[in-house]
Amino acid sequence: MSTIRIPQVVPSPDKDCEAINNACKRLGTDEKALIRILGCRNAAQRKLIRDTYHQIYNSSLIDCLNDELSGDFRKAVILWTYDPWERDARFANEALKSRRKNLTELQVIAEIACATSPHHLVAVRQAYCSLFHTSLEEDIISNVSLPLQKILVSLVSSYRYDKEVVDSSVANMEAAKLRQAIQAKKLDDDDLLRILSTRNTFQLRKTFQLYKDDYGTSIDKDIMACGKSVVESVMKVVIWCLDTPEKHFAEVIRASIVGLGTDEDSLTRAIVARAEIDMMNVRGEYFNANKSSLDNAVIGDTSGDYKDFLMTLLGAKF
Amino acid sequence: MSTIRIPQVVPSPDKDCEAINNACKRLGTDEKALIRILGCRNAAQRKLIRDTYHQIYNSSLIDCLNDELSGDFRKAVILWTYDPWERDARFANEALKSRRKNLTELQVIAEIACATSPHHLVAVRQAYCSLFHTSLEEDIISNVSLPLQKILVSLVSSYRYDKEVVDSSVANMEAAKLRQAIQAKKLDDDDLLRILSTRNTFQLRKTFQLYKDDYGTSIDKDIMACGKSVVESVMKVVIWCLDTPEKHFAEVIRASIVGLGTDEDSLTRAIVARAEIDMMNVRGEYFNANKSSLDNAVIGDTSGDYKDFLMTLLGAKF
Known part of the structure; x- marks a missing residue:
């Protein structure tokens, strides 16, 4: 579930563009207005705004945002504005x-x-x-x-079937093939890659569950036990993204703010990429994993317009 | 280049549907009318006709063709009518x-x-x-x-870049990798598959040309020398389809009509699949390879409405 808040009555793209243009033309850009508009429109509405902006002002909205904004805030708003x-x-x-x-x-x-x-x-x-x-x-x-x-x-290169079709006997057989490849520490094994890149995600979730049932450890843990290189870490991300993407993105956000300093690029990416998809679940997973609120973590580690924009994508009103 | 002949003034989809419906309603279907209409419309026009037919008669044009026609003619017309x-x-x-x-x-x-x-x-x-x-x-x-x-x-699984970007040094290096895999008779080699399934076709044509220049034999011949199984034959088709698809389809047509009896399914597939793409070149290649005309070959091996329909796709007027 998405966390962005789209107003019940959405202004016309013309009106939104006019407001954006006014916000940019002011001496001292009106960042709050930009956040209020762009942060509360879905992908299709943002595309309409981009197209309309180009028609009315004969220039690109992205260029305008690039000229008027700065820093992490600029980066986040522009990434959000793209398709x-x-x-x-x-x-x-x-x-x-x-x-x-x-x-x-x-x-x-x-x-x-x-x-x-x-x-x-x-x-x-x-x-x-x-x-x-x-x-x-x-x-x-x-x-x-x-x-x-x-x-x-x-x-x-995958193009998975996107509906829930699960065959338990295939899952069982393929769990065994995955186990075999992982025990041989061969994470680019042909069978393993064939399974992970052609099966639908519902089928794969069943396979991962049977893997754990049959062998006592979850597949991601067995993968991490293969070695300490980036290959194992990326393969763990692959498994999490297929199995429970919300768990992965909660972890990306945690890693981006833990310790001294913040990895703003990763924080922005996770929120911008998932706000319209499953950010409500990411928030839940974050709480389960860290016993603290994702929103408070973002508020604690960011500031100014950047913070306001991320919090708007997370559904806050301001 | 396409061989189908679209009239300079194309009737509206409504008019086409009315004519199709009249042709089907007659005692004894008017096959000639169906050929004249469907055989002389491009893919976008045929889609419009299908959609309009459904709107007007609340039934599927494909079902109607299925009910009214028969044999190889029916198969060919229906395949042509799909997207x-x-x-x-x-x-x-x-x-x-x-x-x-x-x-x-x-x-x-x-x-x-x-x-x-x-x-x-x-x-x-x-x-x-x-x-x-x-x-x-x-x-x-x-x-x-x-x-x-x-x-x-x-x-x-490939999604190739579709514009002409060619890097000769990459082509040279990859020709050597292809040669290595073929000499080892390993036609599912990772490097070989990576090259054939990710490079754009212009780049691959350069690679195949350098292969021949460097090693004296063309890559398809070297592949065929690896063995006599279906693997080598399919890989030869892969190379021809990437390099000169018109040569491959001319060969499919030749093989479908050579000797006693005709393989109508292959003949239909080749003509229906390429009529709107490169059938003019296929015709040229056919002549080069066989010193006889593709059109005459089709006329000699087919008859009735099936012949008329294929010849219409090949650009004949009747």
Whole structure:
């Protein structure tokens, strides 16, 4: 369930654009107005606003936001204003082009491949080609070494059946195949990748449950016991994103604010990516895992317009 | 280039539907009228006719054609009337559900994966899920054994960049990797599949050309020298579909009519699938390879309404 609050009567895109333009034209941008408008519209409404803005002012809303805002707030508002698939294509590209290739970067690809709908994933691949003039898979190949390269290419190429069809005997057989690959510490095993990248998520959840029933440990724990490299960590994210994405994103938010300093990029990504999908469940998972409120954690670690914007996406009124 | 002849002034979908309905209502269906209308409309126009027919008569045009026509003619007209991606999803399903798993069946999957646009391939995967309540990849896994299973899953999962971007040094390096896999007779090699299923077709054509330049034999010949099983034959189709699809489809048509008897299913598939894409080039390739005309071959091996319909798709007036 989404956490954003869309007003019962939504102003016309023309009226929204006029208000956005007024907020930007002021001496000292009216950030609160921008938050109130863009933070309370869903993806389809934001697209209409972008298109209408372009028609009326003959310039791009993204460019306007880029000129008027700054810092983490700017980054968050712009990411939110893109189409979700364009946003994810940009996340993926940034991750692949980053010099570091640790969990923080590479888990982004796993999230896009395993925690979104098949339709969305294809739209991300299309947007990636349009924006970066190469395919997402080719950029994974150029920038990620084996065995993660093979794992990620396989997962981003998936187009899963999206309805609940579960076959317990297949799940049982495939749990055994997963176990075999994991015991051999071969996380890019052909059978393992075939199962994780072609089965529907309902089927996979049954497989993971039977894995635990049959072998006494959960599959993510067995994967982590294979080694301490980024491969195991990314594969754990893969399992969580397929099994309980809300648990994964609660963990991303926790990791982004724990300790000294905040990883604003990860915090922004998690909230912007899930606000319209399952942020209500992420909030619940966060509370279960940390015995404290996600909202308080965000309030404690952020400030100013950035905080107000994230809290608006989390459903706060201000 | 397409071979179908769309009239300069296309009647409205309402008028087309009325004429189709009249042709079906007659005592003795007016097949010629159906050929004249449906055989001379492109995919978008046929979709409009299907939708309009449903609105006016509250019944499906496909059901009507199914009731009124018969034999190979019926099969061809109905396949032509579907959306191209639905048609290909049905071709793929029929191939996978067939008891025989020889070249005639399995090459259909290679054609869909390698001789169509990335956008079309994704639409086929979507249509497959909607029609058959499982993914195309899952049905390949259930019905095709290794190593072809791995090869086909990898190819149908591709979403290639669709513009001409060619890097000769990459092509050179990848030609060497292809050569290495083929010399080891390992046609499901990870590197080989990665190259064939992620690179854009322009890049691959350069790679195949450098392969021939560097090693003296063309890659399809080297593949065929690996063995005599269906794996090598399907991989040859893969290479031809990526490199020169018109050559492949000219060969499908030749094989369907050579000798005693005709393989009407393959003949229909090749003409229906390519009439709107590159049938003009297929005709040229057919002539180059066989020193005789494709049109005459079709005329010689078919008869009646079936012949008239295929010839209409090939651009004949009658």
